[in-house]
Amino acid sequence: MDFSGRFSGLRILKEGLTGNKGWGPHWKDATPKEAYDVVIIGGGGHGLSTAYYLAKNHGIRNVAVLEKGYLGGGNVGRNTTIVRANYMMPGNTEFYSHSLKLWEGLEQDLNYNAMLSQRGQISLFHSDGQRDGAIRQGNAMINQGDDAELLSVGDLKKLVPFLDYKQARYPIYGAILQRRAGTARHDAVAWGFARGASERGVDLIQNCEVTGIDIEGGRVTGVQTTRGAIKAGKVAIIVAGRSSKVAAMAGMRLPIESHVLQAFVSEGLKPCIDHVISFGMGHFYISQSDKGGLVFGGDLDFYASYAARGNLPTVEHVMEAGMTLMPAIGKARVLRSWGGIMDMSPDGSPIIDKTHIDGLFIDCGWCYGGFKAVPGSGHVMAHLMATGEHHAAATKFRLDRFRTGQNLMDEEGTGSQHNLH
Amino acid sequence: MGAASMMERPAANAPIEEWDAYLHLRDNPDGVTRELWYHEYGCGAWLVVTRNTLTHEVIKCELAEKVAAKAAKKTAGAAS
Numbered sequence: 001m002d003f004s005g006r007f008s009g010l011r012i013l014k015e016g017l018t019g020n021k022g023w024g025p026h027w028k029d030a031t032p033k034e035a036y037d038v039v040i041i042g043g044g045g046h047g048l049s050t051a052y053y054l055a056k057n058h059g060i061r062n063v064a065v066l067e068k069g070y071l072g073g074g075n076v077g078r079n080t081t082i083v084r085a086n087y088m089m090p091g092n093t094e095f096y097s098h099s100l101k102l103w104e105g106l107e108q109d110l111n112y113n114a115m116l117s118q119r120g121q122i123s124l125f126h127s128d129g130q131r132d133g134a135i136r137q138g139n140a141m142i143n144q145g146d147d148a149e150l151l152s153v154g155d156l157k158k159l160v161p162f163l164d165y166k167q168a169r170y171p172i173y174g175a176i177l178q179r180r181a182g183t184a185r186h187d188a189v190a191w192g193f194a195r196g197a198s199e200r201g202v203d204l205i206q207n208c209e210v211t212g213i214d215i216e217g218g219r220v221t222g223v224q225t226t227r228g229a230i231k232a233g234k235v236a237i238i239v240a241g242r243s244s245k246v247a248a249m250a251g252m253r254l255p256i257e258s259h260v261l262q263a264f265v266s267e268g269l270k271p272c273i274d275h276v277i278s279f280g281m282g283h284f285y286i287s288q289s290d291k292g293g294l295v296f297g298g299d300l301d302f303y304a305s306y307a308a309r310g311n312l313p314t315v316e317h318v319m320e321a322g323m324t325l326m327p328a329i330g331k332a333r334v335l336r337s338w339g340g341i342m343d344m345s346p347d348g349s350p351i352i353d354k355t356h357i358d359g360l361f362i363d364c365g366w367c368y369g370g371f372k373a374v375p376g377s378g379h380v381m382a383h384l385m386a387t388g389e390h391h392a393a394a395t396k397f398r399l400d401r402f403r404t405g406q407n408l409m410d411e412e413g414t415g416s417q418h419n420l421h
Numbered sequence: 422m423g424a425a426s427m428m429e430r431p432a433a434n435a436p437i438e439e440w441d442a443y444l445h446l447r448d449n450p451d452g453v454t455r456e457l458w459y460h461e462y463g464c465g466a467w468l469v470v471t472r473n474t475l476t477h478e479v480i481k482c483e484l485a486e487k488v489a490a491k492a493a494k495k496t497a498g499a500a501s
Contacts, residue, residue, distance in 0.1 A: 244450075253446040253447065253448065254447070254449070256449055257449050258449055304454060304456070306452075307474065307476065346444075346445050402445040403441040403445070417444065418445070
């Protein structure tokens with residue numbers, strides 16, 4: 001099924017000369033069939049990439065993706081578009097490395113311009129102790145096969161001269177730079193995976209909310225939806241932000257709290273910030289979009305919320321942190337802000353696993369880091385659903401790790417309890 | 422701090438599933454929820470706040486010590 005044809009330079013030239021009348025929809029807006037081999041609940045980045053890799057890598061094409069709103073209308077459309085692989089803990093480090101490698105071949109694989117821009121991510125540190133920690137983290141990244149460079153203040157001043165290096169509270173001592181990190185066009189990632197999945201026969205079904213999960217004798221048999229009952233051999237819950245609610249339909253309680261994370265974009269400016277800059281101590285990070293807007297964000301609001309909007313104290317904190325780091329941005333006007341609902345897990349790391357119900361799988365708990373994981377998560381989730389075995393890059397994202405205490409992945413070293421990450 | 426169920430601590434010898442549920446598993450409702458809050462920049466009191474996670478409306482706020490005392494009385498009453 002080819003809805004629009006593949007993109008090529010020749011095609012763009014031809015369409016440009018003929019009034020761009022030849023472009024069609026990129027995917028088919030399907031209506032639900034009675035039964036599928038696999039039903040994926042959630043048409044966000046992770047759900048779409050899971051469907052794509054199920055069809056492409058495992059030949060499982062009788063698949064439906066059920067989305068209660070419109071495709072890509074959740075967190076994949078509400079993030080700050082950062083892609084990186086700078087993790088340290090075993091379990092996380094190999095997974096994000098795997099995901100970054102998939103990002104690097106993604107546009108060719110999908111024949112879709114995701115505008116991946118490997119502009120480099122600069123993570124600042126502010127004391128000798130933090131430098132030691134950063135070196136340890138950088139070494140873990142290098143050991144994993146990814147890149148990391150230690151930057152002195154002198155190096156940094158050449159790259160980003162506009163930071164306030166002498167601020168009293170957080171004087172800048174240096175940074176870790178990962179050159180392969182960067183940003184990508186978030187909507188295009190969802191659209192690219194949607195087109196790739198649709199081309200391979202996956203049914204993408206919008207405005208279809210799951211209202212129940214059918215289980216018989218400990219085995220999942222299908223789902224109830226606002227568009228009727230759908231039978232399924234296997235079902236995946238991939239609904240970041242709403243995981244607890246959907247899992248409750250299968251009688252499960254998850255180690256998840258839903259929190260709101262805000263982000264902001266300024267008016268368009270001429271190019272001034274060439275990298276992604278992370279100011280961890282101030283809970284602030286920033287990059288500049290290709291349109292020129294400064295895209296930045298901070299920390300959670302720190303109370304459970306499903307409201308997809310935050311409150312002003314956190315807005316003020318983020319702005320203050322930004323002004324502390326780079327006073328030059330003070331004159332830029334904020335254009336808009338938004339909030340996304342995060343699945344917060346106790347250790348700050350995700351869950352990709354089977355459940356105690358046969359045929360029911362779950363991919364959740366991405367905290368505030370789900371976007372960079374979009375290709376990796378779908379890739380390993382498809383592997384798990386098709387083969388029944390965890391992919392080598394994602395063996396530790398177990399649902400039961402909090403009960404057993406094994407393989408907890410607490411990157412920040414603050415503990416494995418709610419409200420600490 | 423999170424869910425008000427944090428006040429219902431299992432016995433030290435309770436099975437591991439009970440401790441796992443207490444420490445990690447959450448109802449995480451979209452709508453009305455009960456949470457334990459600490460009045461950090463004020464009087465230092467622990468509070469049980471009934472709140473709506475969809476609207477951010479605060480519905481009720483009680484001193485946690487009073488809620489705990491009431492729960493203890495109920496348990497004692499049930500035992501006697």
